[in-house]
Amino acid sequence: MRRLVVVSNRVGPLHDGGKAGGLAVGLGDALRTRGGIWFGWSGEKSDEGTFGPLKIEDHDKVRLATIDLTPEDAEEFYGGYANQTLWPLLHYRLDLANFDQRYENAYRRVNERMAARLTPQLQPGDMVWVHDYHYIVLGERLRESGFTGPLAYFLHVPFPSPEIMTALPNSQSIVRSLTAYDVIGFQTDSDRRNFARYVVEELGGRELPNDELEAYGRTFRASTFPIGIDTQSFAEFAVSDEAQEHEAQLKVLLRDRHQIIGVDRLDYSKGIPERFRGFERLLEDYPENRGRVSLMQVAPLSRSDLEAYSDLRSELEELAGHINGAFSALDWVPIRIMTRGFTRRALAGIYRASRVGLVTPLRDGMNLVAKEYVAAQNPDDPGVLVLSRFAGAVKEMPEALIVNPYDTASLARALQQALNMSREERKERWQAMFDRISKGTAQAWCDAILKALEERADKKVQVRSA
């Protein structure tokens, strides 16, 4: 079995103390089975940055290796190109994208340095798997430094249509660097199709059978691998003591009222203002819900040093203030916003206490909250998932009530339908989704990508020896 080397922006945690998300669970299992390295940014800044010492944490056969960035790299590569250029662009927000040449230079510089620091850690027979938009060009740099082994890439966020992608200065060179990988994974077929279109229309490549593409004399596989969660564990979290305490506390507070829950990093891709407007419309159009239904929005602050994020926070506080001012009663407040973090178990209890899970991104690669909400429900009395058509998760969860978050009136209608759905219908819809996410777990996702990579590696060896 080949050793696995993972590269991603942040590393770990490896051991699930109830904290790890889907990615860490899936990768942690694969790394423990195969042995290997997980390499990325320490999250720290230092003057030496990527030239400084590696920080090593060994856990049995798995090494966590991280390195600092210089303050300048952290600002221009991470805060700049990753968060202000690629993130908005890949989420279709050209209006928010900042195309600064300094940021692109920093991106290339850091990718190259990270590849240079990874190369001496590699052993013959290793397979390398690079994650997400922070490290698109890293694979090409690894190839240049002589790595010929199996090389995979997974994009956790959407790949927009070429009409959007081509707005990125030097997009051809950036996307072209993906052709250095053997296997490229996307969350949905539509992301995969957008990429294939880009390869054909902008890079002059062509599509071959079996998900293969060819460009610049290289053949590679681009496929859809929707990421999942550790559904079983999350369902168990939801009946843990900690979850039950949280559920009970909310039930006392709610009495016989219903709660709608939203859980998202405070990010403009998540459609939180649209969600608030949909809830406001529910109270306007269906007044019987006044005093009867509340919205709890858990929104941990994210990237708050960037203007787009602090603007969003102000907008949400204003909107919630306005709605609360207009509708509050002596014993009922319509919207609560909480920016604090919760443990996975506490979160599971909160999901389970909520009759509606409201997930309304304007664009989202997958959205794991949708899957967590379903995993946490009580099978005898499950809540209803209301899910944006723009979340990657919608492909695997068609039994949710599917909404267009820009259409406020229809969002309100879906909420009303969710709040009044019979237990029988709730159970039927929930079961179908739960069964699907029980198969499509984080572990299954990881195995599928590694299997695809091994297959291509074997095929390459056969071609070479033929």
Ligand code: ADP
């Ligand atoms: P993104 O990766 O864009 O943030 P996802 O929905 O795919 O969006 O994943 C978000 C993850 O963050 C989920 O696993 C969710 O449970 C977790 N999360 C969000 N808010 C909190 C919070 N306040 N406390 C703990 N975990 C949170």
